[in-house]
Amino acid sequence: MTDQEVKNKIKTEEYFVNMGPQHPAAHGVLRLLLTIDGEIVKNVEPDLGYIHRSIEKMCERDSYQQIVHLTDRMDYLSSNINNEAVCLAVEKALEIEVSDRVKVIRTIISELTRIASHCLWWGVMGMDLGALTTYFYAFRDREMVNDIFEETCGARLTMNYNAPGGLMYDIHPNFVKRTKDFIKHFKTKIPEYDRLLTGNIIFQKRTKGVGVLTKEDAISYGVTGPVGRGSGFSCDVRKHHTYSAYDRVDFKEALLTEGDTFARYQVRIMELWESISIIEQLIDNIPEGSVKEPTKAVIKLPKGEFYQRVETARGELGVYINSTGTKNPYRVKFRSPGFSNLSVLNHIAKGSKIADLVATMASFDFVIPDIDR
Amino acid sequence: MNFLTMNIPLNITSTIHDWIYSIMPETAASITIMVLIAVAYLALFAVAGLYLVLLERKVAAWFQLRLGPNRVGPWGLFQTIADALKLVSKELTSNDRIDKFLYNLAPYFVIVSTLIGISVFPFSKQFQAFDINIGLFFLIAVSSIGVIGILVGGWASNNKFALIGAMRSGLQTISYELSVGLSILTMVLLTGTLQLSQIVEVQRTGGWLILQGHIPAIIAFCIFMIAGTAETNRAPFDLVEAESELGAGFHTEYSGMKFAYFFLAEFINMFIIASIAVVLFFGGWLSPFGITDGITWFPEVFWFLIKVLVIIFLMMWFRWTFPRLRVDQLLTLEWKYLLPLNLANLMLMAVIIWMNWTI
Amino acid sequence: MKNEDLQNIINGLAENLEFTTEESEFLNVLVPKEQLHAVCNQLKSNPDLKFDYAFCITGMDWGKELGVIYHLNSTEFKHEIVVKVKTEDRENPTLDSVHDIWLTAEFHELEIYDFFGIRFNNHPKLRRLFLTPDWEGYPLRKDYVDEANMIIK
Numbered sequence: 001m002t003d004q005e006v007k008n009k010i011k012t013e014e015y016f017v018n019m020g021p022q023h024p025a026a027h028g029v030l031r032l033l034l035t036i037d038g039e040i041v042k043n044v045e046p047d048l049g050y051i052h053r054s055i056e057k058m059c060e061r062d063s064y065q066q067i068v069h070l071t072d073r074m075d076y077l078s079s080n081i082n083n084e085a086v087c088l089a090v091e092k093a094l095e096i097e098v099s100d101r102v103k104v105i106r107t108i109i110s111e112l113t114r115i116a117s118h119c120l121w122w123g124v125m126g127m128d129l130g131a132l133t134t135y136f137y138a139f140r141d142r143e144m145v146n147d148i149f150e151e152t153c154g155a156r157l158t159m160n161y162n163a164p165g166g167l168m169y170d171i172h173p174n175f176v177k178r179t180k181d182f183i184k185h186f187k188t189k190i191p192e193y194d195r196l197l198t199g200n201i202i203f204q205k206r207t208k209g210v211g212v213l214t215k216e217d218a219i220s221y222g223v224t225g226p227v228g229r230g231s232g233f234s235c236d237v238r239k240h241h242t243y244s245a246y247d248r249v250d251f252k253e254a255l256l257t258e259g260d261t262f263a264r265y266q267v268r269i270m271e272l273w274e275s276i277s278i279i280e281q282l283i284d285n286i287p288e289g290s291v292k293e294p295t296k297a298v299i300k301l302p303k304g305e306f307y308q309r310v311e312t313a314r315g316e317l318g319v320y321i322n323s324t325g326t327k328n329p330y331r332v333k334f335r336s337p338g339f340s341n342l343s344v345l346n347h348i349a350k351g352s353k354i355a356d357l358v359a360t361m362a363s364f365d366f367v368i369p370d371i372d373r
Numbered sequence: 374m375n376f377l378t379m380n381i382p383l384n385i386t387s388t389i390h391d392w393i394y395s396i397m398p399e400t401a402a403s404i405t406i407m408v409l410i411a412v413a414y415l416a417l418f419a420v421a422g423l424y425l426v427l428l429e430r431k432v433a434a435w436f437q438l439r440l441g442p443n444r445v446g447p448w449g450l451f452q453t454i455a456d457a458l459k460l461v462s463k464e465l466t467s468n469d470r471i472d473k474f475l476y477n478l479a480p481y482f483v484i485v486s487t488l489i490g491i492s493v494f495p496f497s498k499q500f501q502a503f504d505i506n507i508g509l510f511f512l513i514a515v516s517s518i519g520v521i522g523i524l525v526g527g528w529a530s531n532n533k534f535a536l537i538g539a540m541r542s543g544l545q546t547i548s549y550e551l552s553v554g555l556s557i558l559t560m561v562l563l564t565g566t567l568q569l570s571q572i573v574e575v576q577r578t579g580g581w582l583i584l585q586g587h588i589p590a591i592i593a594f595c596i597f598m599i600a601g602t603a604e605t606n607r608a609p610f611d612l613v614e615a616e617s618e619l620g621a622g623f624h625t626e627y628s629g630m631k632f633a634y635f636f637l638a639e640f641i642n643m644f645i646i647a648s649i650a651v652v653l654f655f656g657g658w659l660s661p662f663g664i665t666d667g668i669t670w671f672p673e674v675f676w677f678l679i680k681v682l683v684i685i686f687l688m689m690w691f692r693w694t695f696p697r698l699r700v701d702q703l704l705t706l707e708w709k710y711l712l713p714l715n716l717a718n719l720m721l722m723a724v725i726i727w728m729n730w731t732i
Numbered sequence: 733m734k735n736e737d738l739q740n741i742i743n744g745l746a747e748n749l750e751f752t753t754e755e756s757e758f759l760n761v762l763v764p765k766e767q768l769h770a771v772c773n774q775l776k777s778n779p780d781l782k783f784d785y786a787f788c789i790t791g792m793d794w795g796k797e798l799g800v801i802y803h804l805n806s807t808e809f810k811h812e813i814v815v816k817v818k819t820e821d822r823e824n825p826t827l828d829s830v831h832d833i834w835l836t837a838e839f840h841e842l843e844i845y846d847f848f849g850i851r852f853n854n855h856p857k858l859r860r861l862f863l864t865p866d867w868e869g870y871p872l873r874k875d876y877v878d879e880a881n882m883i884i885k
Binding site: 048049052056057061217219220222233234240303304307309316318320322331335340342343347372 | 754755756757758784785786787788790792793801803807810814834835836838839840843861862863864871872882883884
């Protein structure tokens with residue numbers, strides 16, 4: 001019997017499986033309704049809203065300083081970068097020029113945040129694929145970054161260090177030394193990560209050729225961040241629409257063309273190296289200056305629309321503020337990277353196996369509060 | 374007195390055997406002895422299972438740069454007793470749409486097959502419960518029964534995830550039994566006998582089998598370790614219970630004592646695979662270079678357990694380092710790579726024996 | 733490409749387009765809703781424009797009208813533009829879907845439907861994304877009232 005004849009004789013049925021909101025490996029509360037035929041996934045329908053907190057509606061009621069505090073609950077792994085986005089938007093609207101010291105410190109803290117986020121991503125990716133030890137190794141390094149943040153910013157996860165006009169307060173005297181120690185320690189750790197996971201043949205077989213995303217699809221679906229860069233879409237906001245101190249440092253944009261899970265993995269590892277290089281270039285020469293430009297206590301933006309984009313660890317975060325001149329914004333929209341990245345999941349997961357879906361989702365690095373806002 | 378030739382009269386088994394036969398009529402005595410052996414093995418099963426769990430947790434902690442359980446008792450030694458008490462006292466939940474008979478029957482399949490499995494191992498010259506002349510063959514046959522328990526458990530749970538997990542496990546076990554059997558067969562060519570105590574005797578006179586067989590024996594050992602890890606559903610072949618993918622696989626719906634049965638059976642299976650490896654490749658209860666041979670049972674049991682623990686440590690090392698294989702990659706590995714390699718190795722061993730090139 | 737050149741090219745694509753650059757850092761185009769799909773198609777496929785990356789799709793309630801704001805970017809020429817479309821109908825607002833032009837619009841339009849109630853023609857499966865299917869009302873509209881869940885200062 002030919003293959004086709006066998007298929008016609010054996011009747012199979014598709015069935016629905018819930019990769020439910022409570023899931024040992026879910027990256028948050030995401031419900032995926034899978035239609036599966038045997039082991040092949042036929043359709044993926046995400047069901048969102050489990051952690052929707054109507055941040056955009058709350059922003060219409062709050063003042064501009066209060067909006068900053070809402071943003072770091074969105075993508076809590078890049079909380080500093082989210083705060084920076086709103087502060088930059090407000091400063092662009094008020095035409096405030098912050099001092100160099102503020103720009104450099106903001107850049108260093110953003111890059112440390114990116115390193116911490118990628119550390120957690122690496123640990124979780126290993127754990128999703130079965131290498132359970134990677135989680136502990138990654139958290140050991142992330143703890144060091146969290147300790148630095150706790151000393152300077154006062155919190156480990158939701159920092160709120162940026163304020164419109166500059167920073168909340170100056171950096172702690174230990175900040176420079178601890179950051180340099182961390183960089184020295186971390187540079188010996190990334191080769192360890194490579195030995196543990198990247199070079200492992202089982203890992204490579206699980207990720208190469210899996211979940212391929214072409215460049216045209218990436219642009220059309222608006223997929224940015226390491227996912228887009230793994231497919232060849234050059235979208236690094238730090239290069240194309242520079243902000244803060246990124247114009248005075250020298251770094252490469254991690255760009256690969258294969259578009260599979262392994263390429264996305266390698267892009268993030270390359271970004272870890274680039275972040276270390278950026279911090280090294282800036283940490284020794286933090287210029288003197290004021291850390292906060294004076295702003296009015298009640299900030300009122302001029303009438304108009306303002307858009308600011310930043311590069312979080314997940315991709316391009318856009319803040320759109322529509323103001324009518326009052327002390328609250330009229331409409332705030334957060335263009336979240338996770339939302340666009342999730343929309344492409346159905347397209348690339350069709351026809352793959354359940355295990356491949358898990359590997360693909362791990363490489364996308366979803367943080368569901370970012371998608372749900 | 375020369376310590377090595379002193380034969381301390383501590384023949385426990387023959388002492389007890391004679392004593393019981395002297396105080397009871399024959400049938401009652403033989404039944405009593407069987408019951409005693411069964412109780413001893415159940416105790417061994419429980420203790421070994423529980424302490425292997427603790428060992429796994431400590432080894433995992435060591436790999437993950439943390440301490441592991443160390444509060445309950447010194448070095449956490451009483452942790453497993455606490456865990457056992459907890460599991461015994463848990464509520465046996467189940468939903469009302471399960472197939473009651475099969476659901477309750479499933480754990481017993483896995484336990485009975487592992488218990489029969491450990492009964493044939495020679496822990497020392499005297500301590501072997503069941504020394505039959507088809508020992509290895511019997512062992513492989515009995516360990517295949519365990520997979521029925523998994524399939525039945527997954528089906529009876531009336532749960533899609535459990536069913537997927539059980540199906541995956543079924544096909545994984547059936548595929549890798551081939552490799553296990555063929556690698557064992559490769560070594561049987563060297564020994565010429567299937568009886569386990571005889572296999573250890575062959576190694577006492579000629580040296581450990583892995584050295585006698587050199588190249589094909591080493592290849593057979595590697596294949597046996599890979600296939601053995603896959604047989605027991607341990608990482609990197611643990612997609613059956615892949616927590617990150619499908620809840621908890623086939624034992625999602627089990628709780629309390631029934632879950633404990635599945636859980637312990639996995640660890641005892643690991644013990645069985647390690648014991649087969651030790652008996653077939655590393656000399657069973659013999660000491661390296663024969664330093665303590667002849668001194669009754671105590672050092673022999675000690676050497677056996679040490680070797681088994683080393684192999685178990687190796688299997689635990691696999692689990693905490695490697696990511697998981699996908700199910701089609703697992704099958705590809707077996708059918709396209711391990712099976713042809715095994716067959717070629719078997720022929721190589723046959724050629725080496727025929728040409729008398731063994732050490 | 734400069735804003736004036738963009739304006740000239742796009743002006744030729746349809747009638748009744750309003751351009752403005754006040755109060756915004758981009759060139760804004762207000763498109764009548766009947767011509768939305770045609771204009772967007774031209775914006776993507778025209779070899780001088782090639783707006784292939786829709787980086788932000790926002791729903792908006794201007795008080796009297798509802799509408800959608802598209803921020804577009806061209807990855808090849810690196811120019812950017814903002815397209816706005818409005819509808820006065822607040823009972824049953826409908827607009828054309830552009831998900832066949834920019835695939836990202838499929839999810840963004842679901843969000844806009846969820847929060848503003850704007851229905852999109854030709855959308856493959858319009859459903860509520862964040863809120864539960866039996867939710868009444870459209871929260872991000874300015875006239876949305878919900879005593880239980882909203883805290884007004």
